[in-house]
Amino acid sequence: MTVEVTEVHLMDVASGESVAAELWHVITEEQLADWEGEWVPELFRAMQRLRRAGVERAHWPQSRHWDWRRKVAALQGMLANPGFSIVCDGATQGMMIVDTVKHRGRLDGQQGQHLVYVEFVENAPWNRAELFDPPRYRGVGSILIRAAVALSEELEFHGRIGLHSLPQANGFYANTCGMTDLGADPDHEGLRYFEMTPEDAQAFIAKGRSK
Amino acid sequence: MKIEISKDWCLRMAQREGDAEIGAGRLAIDPVFDGERIPADVAEEESPNVAFGRFVNLMRRQRGMSLEQLADDADVDMADLVEAESDPYHRPELRTAYQLANYFKVPQAGLMQVAGLAALKDARLFDEGVRFAARSESTAELTPEEGAALEAFVAVLSEQK
Numbered sequence: 001m002t003v004e005v006t007e008v009h010l011m012d013v014a015s016g017e018s019v020a021a022e023l024w025h026v027i028t029e030e031q032l033a034d035w036e037g038e039w040v041p042e043l044f045r046a047m048q049r050l051r052r053a054g055v056e057r058a059h060w061p062q063s064r065h066w067d068w069r070r071k072v073a074a075l076q077g078m079l080a081n082p083g084f085s086i087v088c089d090g091a092t093q094g095m096m097i098v099d100t101v102k103h104r105g106r107l108d109g110q111q112g113q114h115l116v117y118v119e120f121v122e123n124a125p126w127n128r129a130e131l132f133d134p135p136r137y138r139g140v141g142s143i144l145i146r147a148a149v150a151l152s153e154e155l156e157f158h159g160r161i162g163l164h165s166l167p168q169a170n171g172f173y174a175n176t177c178g179m180t181d182l183g184a185d186p187d188h189e190g191l192r193y194f195e196m197t198p199e200d201a202q203a204f205i206a207k208g209r210s211k
Numbered sequence: 212m213k214i215e216i217s218k219d220w221c222l223r224m225a226q227r228e229g230d231a232e233i234g235a236g237r238l239a240i241d242p243v244f245d246g247e248r249i250p251a252d253v254a255e256e257e258s259p260n261v262a263f264g265r266f267v268n269l270m271r272r273q274r275g276m277s278l279e280q281l282a283d284d285a286d287v288d289m290a291d292l293v294e295a296e297s298d299p300y301h302r303p304e305l306r307t308a309y310q311l312a313n314y315f316k317v318p319q320a321g322l323m324q325v326a327g328l329a330a331l332k333d334a335r336l337f338d339e340g341v342r343f344a345a346r347s348e349s350t351a352e353l354t355p356e357e358g359a360a361l362e363a364f365v366a367v368l369s370e371q372k
Contacts, residue, residue: 006215010225011226018222044289063287121233122233164237166234189237190212
C-alpha cells in the first residue's frame with residue numbers, strides 16, 4: 001500500500017528544537033498497533049496517576065474511552081471518510097478522521113456550503129500536558145487542522161471545516177485556529193460546534209507565517 | 212493531495228498551540244454506539260451503585276482474571292472497568308455494560324438496569340442487588356459464601372428479559 005506523506009515538523013518540548021515528522025494521509029494498521037500498544041497503556045497509567053492524585057473525573061481526558069480501531073473500521077473504509085496521522089520518532093503522535101460528504105456550513109453566509117467535518121482528532125497521550133509534564137511534542141493539532149483545511153481546498157470547499165470540540169479543547173479551536181464558536185449543540189452531546197470559513201482558513205494559515 | 216507545510220509554519224504554530232488540548236469528536240466510545248443514549252429518566256440519577264461493581268469484581272475474580280485480562284478479553288475500556296469496580300458513583304459506559312453482559316453471559320437488559328444505564332423494571336433486582344452487595348466482600352479472596360451470593364444474583368439476573 002502506497003502511503004501519501006507530507007514532511008512536517010513538531011517541536012520537541014524538552015529541547016525547544018524542531019523534529020522532523022511525517023503527515024500520513026491515511027491511518028494504517030501501524031497507527032492502530034501504536035494506539036493499542038503505546039497509547040492505551042500510557043493513557044491507563046495516566047488515569048491511575050490522576051486517580052491517585054485525586055483529580056476529579058470531570059478533568060480527566062474526555063477521549064479516554066475512544067476506540068480508534070472501531071472508529072477506523074467503521075469510517076475510514078469509506079471514501080467520504082479519509083484519515084490522517086502524524087508519525088515522529090517511530091511512533092504515531094496524532095490521528096484524525098474527517099467526513100467530506102455529510103456536513104454543511106452552519107454560519108451565516110456559509111449555510112448549506114460543503115465543508116470538511118472533523119469526525120475525530122486526538123493527540124498521543126504523551127503529547128498532552130494534562131497527562132505528561134512536560135509533554136513530548138507540540139504542534140500536532142495545528143498540523144492536523146492544516147491537513148483538514150488543505151483537503152477542503154482540494155475538494156473546492158475553499159478551506160471550510162467544522163467540528164465538535166471536546167470541552168477541554170475549546171480554547172484551541174477558538175484561539176489558535178480562529179474558528180467561530182456556534183455554541184453547544186444539543187444533538188452532539190452538548191459539545192460546542194466550531195466552524196472555519198474560507199477567510200478564517202486563510203487567516204489560520206497566515207498565522208504560521210507571521211512572527 | 213499535495214500539501215506544503217514549511218518547517219517555520221510548523222514551529223510557529225507549535226508555539227501558538229502550546230499545551231492546548233486538541234481533541235474533537237463525539238464522546239461516545241465508538242461509532243457503533245453513537246446512537247445509543249442513556250434514557251432521560253435515569254440520566255440524572257446520582258445514587259451510589261455498589262452491586263454492579265461488586266458483580267464485575269466477583270465474576271472477574273471467580274475466573275482468576277486481572278482487570279487488564281478482563282478488559283482485554285471482554286474488549287472494554289480498562290479505565291472504565293477500574294472505575295466500575297472501585298467507584299460506586301461511577302456509571303459505566305453503555306458499551307462496557309453491553310460487552311460485559313455478553314462476556315459473562317448474563318442478559319444485557321438486566322445488567323443495564325443493575326449498572327444504572329436503564330430504568331429499573333423489576334424492583335426485586337434492586338433488592339437482590341443490595342443483598343448481593345451486602346453479602347459479598349470486595350477485597351477478600353472469593354469465599355464459598357461469595358460464590359453462592361454471586362450465583363444467586365446471576366440466577367435472578369438471568370430471569371430478566
